[in-house]
Amino acid sequence: MIVTLAGGVGAAKFLSGLVQLIPPEELTVIVNTGDDAEFYGLHVSPDVDIVTYTLAGVVDPERGWGVRGDTFACLNALGAFGYETWFQLGDRDLATHIHRTYLLRQGQTLSEITAAIARSLGLRTRLLPMSDQWVETHIVTPAGTLPFQEYMVQRRAADPVEGVIFAGATEAMPAPGVLEAVSGARGVIVCPSNPIISIGPILAVPGIRAALRATAAPVVAISPIVAGAALKGPAAEMLRGLGHECSAYGVAALCRDVVDVFILDQADAALRDRIARLGMRVVVANTVMAGPAEKRALAAVALQELETQTKQG
């Protein structure tokens, strides 16, 4: 079993390449739920949904999130009732949140529900939320401490980042199966996701970081930072704001204790030796996933490294 740690769009793109190369049922994805939020009383799990919709082939290909061709009649009507509508929940997408909320209120856990939704959409890959408990990422800014979606979507990640808080993380437990998946994996891949607010919350759930350190499986990470910039989202500003180097090196330093192999982009080949001195094998590849071929090629590099490391181990 291959186990991956995933955030949203970047991870989903990578995973859609990966399932071209391995049987989907041999993949377990541990997904960040620190971005989860309630809108109008409905529980939304943005990263889980992005991964689910992408692997189900129904994601909006332009935006990378939401359902392809979705409409916004319900959201517009909610707006007429005076609600804020900056978080763009489409009509079909809302069915997922109504479904999730209904099952949560009936006492099902987020991991049970995540599995049920994935099954309903035809996925054979195993999706695990990082935790069944509520962990909420907050961004500390000069304008105040903001819930993640408010910082990210409503205010368009425009505020300087002075700190990040994973509220609830210290009391959260890994979702059932998470630790077992990591310890029993044939290989672990940290997807090219924001290291601070996508991978960070997963590693903040007590036990997961230790399981990654302890697993016999090789751990491969792919840098989401290319030439000092994030391909998507606020990772660069966050790294800088929190005092990390805004580069593939900065990303590698954040996960040096868990990662065996670090894949960075050709544009960052010059960082190879510095990162190697963190104690990792460094691999240079094309990490910019412009299309299906690039996604598959990057997945192939990661799989190859898992294979090589396993043989060497």
Added chain:
Amino acid sequence: MIVTLAGGVGAAKFLSGLVQLIPPEELTVIVNTGDDAEFYGLHVSPDVDIVTYTLAGVVDPERGWGVRGDTFACLNALGAFGYETWFQLGDRDLATHIHRTYLLRQGQTLSEITAAIARSLGLRTRLLPMSDQWVETHIVTPAGTLPFQEYMVQRRAADPVEGVIFAGATEAMPAPGVLEAVSGARGVIVCPSNPIISIGPILAVPGIRAALRATAAPVVAISPIVAGAALKGPAAEMLRGLGHECSAYGVAALCRDVVDVFILDQADAALRDRIARLGMRVVVANTVMAGPAEKRALAAVALQELETQTKQG
């Protein structure tokens, strides 16, 4: 203030005529909530919504319920998750139910929420649910005791009716303002709604029937049965199944203790004397509301009777 008792489509048609003749803010509508149901964890108040949407001018004119031009993307997606979708909740309509459910969970009462939704949609008429407590109409049939919407919508009112239960009614209280509205009214109109499952639940809430008996205001009722048949819905089968005469007389007999004036259709003019012997003034009119002119004309007859009775009183 004119006070009306209302069910769904028939009442809403009548009320849309009434607000052409009196200032909308001088009208209070007490609406049946015995049809309320939960779908996917969302609280749906069908009769309240029908009246609200109709008076707001956004109702689907063909069906008499739901929002004009609504789409069903969310419902279809819920169907794909395995839910039953026989209760046709459109995307815009769903916003109302998400809104209501959200406010209920925040601790607001159904009457506060009903007023807020009406205001949002521009209504100046006062809408009161009959009760803030849960009252649930069940229909006893040979196939078992069915929640009302299951009997009515899912099974298309095809089961013989052996009994009707208003679960919760004995412990329910009239919503705030209901008793005061009845006792302080200038006139009360019982809309042409199903006497068993639209008006019946309202009268079953302890205190409302007594308030109607006690009010100094004249009470006018309009028969929803014309020539032995209901213009819409299962009223005829219900009257028969429960041992009542299936006619305007049967309707009048059910509310003889509260009604002063009974308006029946020209087609039923022959019933005039029998109904008069129940102790009511009987008025013959055209009660079939084919279009706006007929709605206004019927409302004018009812208002005229209130006027006459008040002068005589």
